[in-house]
Amino acid sequence: MKKDRAPDLTDARIAIVVETLDAWKGKLTWDLLIDAVEAATGHRYSRFTFAEYPQIANAFSLKKESLRGTLPRTRGEPRDERVRAAIAQADRYKSKVERLEAENQLLLEQFVTWATNAERKGVTMDMLNAPLPKPERERTKGTK
Template sequence: MKKTRAPDLTDERIKLVLDTLDGWKGKLTWDLLIEAIQKITGITYSRFTFAEYPEIANAFSLRKEALRGTWKGERGQPRDERVRAALEQVERYKAKIERLEEQNQLLLEQFVTWAHNAERKGVTVMMLNAPLPKPERDRTKGVK
């Protein structure tokens, strides 16, 4: 029987994967991530599908690096559930900040590349920074 293809990753599903990685605790592998996303969405994606999206691949690598050596035990956790939940939320936010800072750096590098290539083709930074034209909302189709 032919295996059916998983639906494309939408922006919403990519955000779900990134949020899942930001809050990840314990050992992290592609298989575990795939299983976690399957439990949430009911869709089984492949490692290769996730790896095709740079934001997912980068977030996975960053989170894996951050978790390296920390998944073997959770000793020293506070007893108060509210404090523990707050600390977990802080960890999620820290992971998200780290991922977004890395993503921002990649976008800045991409912008520099684009600006350089545009300049080589005669497009100036001033031309690139020109405001977009205003949409013609008052006009209706066919009316002159």
């Protein structure tokens, strides 16, 4: 019997994977991530599928690097559930900020590459910054 293929990774599913990584605690491997995403979505993806998407691959690498430098907590966890929840939320936000800053840096590097290549081809910054044409909304199929 042929195994069903997981549906394509949409922006929403990619967001679930990245948010799972943002909240990740403890050992991180591709297999553990795949298991966690399957539990969250009901679909099992492969490591190779995840690695094809730069946003997932970068988030995985960043989380892996950040986990390498951490040691287990030596103090006990707070008893108050609200405090534990607030700490967990702060940790998720911190991970998300680190990931977004790294993604922003990659986008800035891409922009510099594009701008340099455009300049080499004679495209000026004024040309690149020109506003986009407005869509013709009044036009219908019958009239031109």
